[in-house]
Amino acid sequence: MxxxxxxxxxxxxxxxxxxxxxxxxxxxxxxxxxxxxxxxxxxxxxxxxxxxxxxxxxxxxxxxxxxxxxxxxxxxSEDFISEQTPAQREKIKNELKQLVIDSYYAGVQKETLFSWLEDFYEEIGGEDDES
Amino acid sequence: MxxxxxxxxxxxxxxxxxxxxxxxxxxxxxxxxxxxxxxxxxxxxxxxxxxxxxxxxxxxxxxxxxxxxxxxxxxxSEDFISEQTPAQREKIKNELKQLVIDSYYAGVQKETLFSWLEDFYEEIGGEDDES
Amino acid sequence: MxxxxxxxxxxxxxxxxxxxxxxxxxxxxxxxxxxxxxxxxxxxxxxxxxxxxxxxxxxxxxxxxxxxxxxxxxxxSEDFISEQTPAQREKIKNELKQLVIDSYYAGVQKETLFSWLEDFYEEIGGEDDES
Amino acid sequence: MxxxxxxxxxxxxxxxxxxxxxxxxxxxxxxxxxxxxxxxxxxxxxxxxxxxxxxxxxxxxxxxxxxxxxxxxxxxSEDFISEQTPAQREKIKNELKQLVIDSYYAGVQKETLFSWLEDFYEEIGGEDDES
DNA sequence: GTGGTCTAGACCACG
DNA sequence: GTGGTCTAGACCACC
The missing domain is CATH 1.10.10.10 (Winged helix-like DNA-binding domain superfamily/Winged helix DNA-binding domain)
Structure with missing residues (x-):
């Protein structure tokens, strides 16, 4: 590894x-x-x-x-999806907000951000239905 | 303030x-x-x-x-959009990747993330097309 | 077994x-x-x-x-009740104290603890009066 | 301290x-x-x-x-009572069971255990209604 | 072999 | 001053 x-x-x-x-x-x-x-x-x-x-x-x-x-x-671990905590959601939401603001200042376009997101989800995608 | x-x-x-x-x-x-x-x-x-x-x-x-x-x-400042540094782009990209992974483990759906993103950009307004 | x-x-x-x-x-x-x-x-x-x-x-x-x-x-063994050591008593007492504190923090009520105790002694049966 | x-x-x-x-x-x-x-x-x-x-x-x-x-x-901390998790309850319950069994082998009577419990709760008792 | 605990002493970020 | 991180190297319990 x-x-x-x-x-x-x-x-x-x-x-x-x-x-x-x-x-x-x-x-x-x-x-x-x-x-x-x-x-x-x-x-x-x-x-x-x-x-x-x-x-x-x-x-x-x-x-x-x-x-x-x-x-x-x-x-x-076998089952690594934790139960969803409101605090966790809030934390992620805040980090995302900060990321948007930082992108704004760094001149990263909205579209760029969305395309990156798509890319990352593609890398992960559909892996949870094989056992 | x-x-x-x-x-x-x-x-x-x-x-x-x-x-x-x-x-x-x-x-x-x-x-x-x-x-x-x-x-x-x-x-x-x-x-x-x-x-x-x-x-x-x-x-x-x-x-x-x-x-x-x-x-x-x-x-x-009057002009607060900095020039785009490759290093900054990389940094934001990495943070976004980490955010996706954390969302995955926290059980936050892809769609939720996208809708939050839309919300944040709405709050800022269409200001990312002026320079 | x-x-x-x-x-x-x-x-x-x-x-x-x-x-x-x-x-x-x-x-x-x-x-x-x-x-x-x-x-x-x-x-x-x-x-x-x-x-x-x-x-x-x-x-x-x-x-x-x-x-x-x-x-x-x-x-x-035939006779599995050991003689009572002060050290053993102390150890059990301390463990019980820690259990009470942990229960306090975990939100487990005093009454719940007592009822559990009763249950466990019922499972064992009235065997603590024979020696 | x-x-x-x-x-x-x-x-x-x-x-x-x-x-x-x-x-x-x-x-x-x-x-x-x-x-x-x-x-x-x-x-x-x-x-x-x-x-x-x-x-x-x-x-x-x-x-x-x-x-x-x-x-x-x-x-x-100001508010130190955590929300009650089923896993926590189970853990405490198991520890209590083990304690009962150990008491049984150590010759500690049921009544002794109950009186200790009362004592510990008296030490803590009624402290949570003052602010 | 494994992970868990502890010590000694260092450097850094924060306020 | 505070807590957070890291290194070096040690000992122990477990399997």
Whole structure:
């Protein structure tokens, strides 16, 4: 498993790991019940500290994306769609609003934003009906 | 000028100030050349540290949203559309991708996202076709 | 003998085995002098590592719940009420205190807790007055 | 603020910190909006590592018991009763069942358990109607 | 072998 | 000053 980690980015390393694993799951590259590399393994591959990987895995487990079994390893969860919380909706809505404003200032057109959205959904699309 | 500041939020206070002023500009509530409250005025109103407001104003000026004229005060810029940087585009694109993935996990439908987007652009108005 | 083992639980597998066997004894499903399945039998049934079952049996024997007779097998003890240690009392008292606090935060009412307690003692039956 | 931390206990240090702060809140010793010692302060007092305190604080915040404000400090939350989750109820119920079984083996009488329960609720009791 | 916990000490962002 | 992040390296419980 290869992740693109940028130590110079402002986003924390563990956050980058979380995001990329979630992306790989959403795109179907990682399948339910698949085994993830161990904390030590991944940390060695990514050249980051085991604690950082561990923190990422812990948070992913809290979100229900993966399951850690002590002494066995870490696995992709079977059912990773969480129940919809109003707070989560609000959070996403706010982030989207901020994104629109930032796009406005960066000169990114409305149409561009919509086409990007379509692209991303195409990458994910229809993966949830195979088991 | 009234801003909604939440000290308990994870977003830094100065970031909240920046976002909200940019939003007020984008929605046309604040017009070009309009005078903003002084740093100490705004900090008194919002019950936050003057340093925090100062930092927000500094960043807004750096982005070209506002201009400070020494001894006169702070004003909304006339031309607040910055030139489009590839890096900015990339940044927005990445944030959008992450938003799609988070929506996926939060159970927010594609259609919901699109309708929210439409709503936000409606609030701003057809101002993205003037330069 | 059927146990409900969940490999994904945070409670260690051997702990789950211990708890469930103790429960079966307390509820009278397993009677004194009854023969338990062998380590390899149980591990095969439960799809877990023999070492795990072995560790559970060892701990159960240490607690006096079961007895292993070399070459014959493992049996439920006749007299499984241990003498009361102050340390044990303290431990249970502390766990109960923590349970009350957790209930408080989880919104579980005092009355609910009491009724659950009654239920559990009913399942065990009035066996706490024989020694 | 004084906590009783036992480095030799099997319960992790951060878990002990969590439990004791929750207890102090439930008993009304710590009031809403009260400021907690800083991570460094508490770690110095308790002779444990700042990271350990930090981990405890982070978990307490996730549970909604406290609120950390970056650069300001950590405070007791105003409304610390979470909504009741079926999973939480189930968890507490199971722990209670296990406690009953352990009491049975430790020779702790049903009446003793009930009287302890009453005691603990008396310590907490009636604290939630003052504001 | 696995993940979980803890320590020591560092740097950064925030107010 | 605050909390958040990261690294280095250690020990333990579990399987």
């Amino acid at each position: 290869l992740l693109n980690i940028d130590p110079k980015s402002v986003t924390p390393l563990y956050e980058q790991v979380i995001q990329q694993i979630k992306e790989l799951c959403a795109r179907g590259v990682l399948s339910p019940n698949e085994k993830l590399p161990s904390v030590r393994e991944l940390s060695a591959q990514m050249l980051i500290n085991p604690n950082t990987v561990s923190k990422a895995y812990r948070e992913l487990e809290r979100q229900g994306v993966i399951v850690s079994i002590h002494g066995r390893g870490t696995f992709i | 009234l801003l909604n500041i939440d000290p308990k939020s994870v977003t830094p206070l100065y970031e909240q100030v920046i976002q909200q002023i940019k939003e007020l500009c984008a929605r046309g509530v604040l017009s070009p050349n309009e005078k903003l409250p002084s740093v100490r005025e705004l900090s008194a109103q919002m019950l936050i540290n003057p340093n925090t407001v100062s930092k927000a104003y500094r960043e807004l000026e750096r982005q070209g949203v506002i201009v400070s004229i020494h001894g006169r005060g702070t004003f909304i | 059927l146990l409900n083992i969940d490999p994904k639980s945070v409670t260690p597998l051997y702990e789950q085995v211990i708890q469930q066997i103790k429960e079966l004894c307390a509820r009278g499903v397993l009677s004194p002098n009854e023969k338990l399945p062998s380590v390899r039998e149980l591990s095969a049934q439960m799809l877990i590592n023999p070492n795990t079952v072995s560790k559970a049996y060892r701990e159960l024997e240490r607690q006096g719940v079961i007895v292993s007779i070399h070459g014959r097998g493992t049996f439920i | 004084l906590l009783n931390i036992d480095p030799k206990s099997v319960t992790p240090l951060y878990e002990q910190v969590i439990q004791q702060i929750k207890e102090l809140c439930a008993r009304g010793v710590l009031s809403p909006n009260e400021k907690l010692p800083s991570v460094r302060e508490l770690s110095a007092q308790m002779l444990i590592n700042p990271n350990t305190v930090s981990k405890a604080y982070r978990e307490l915040e996730r549970q909604g018991v406290i609120v950390s404000i970056h650069g300001r400090g950590t405070f007791i």
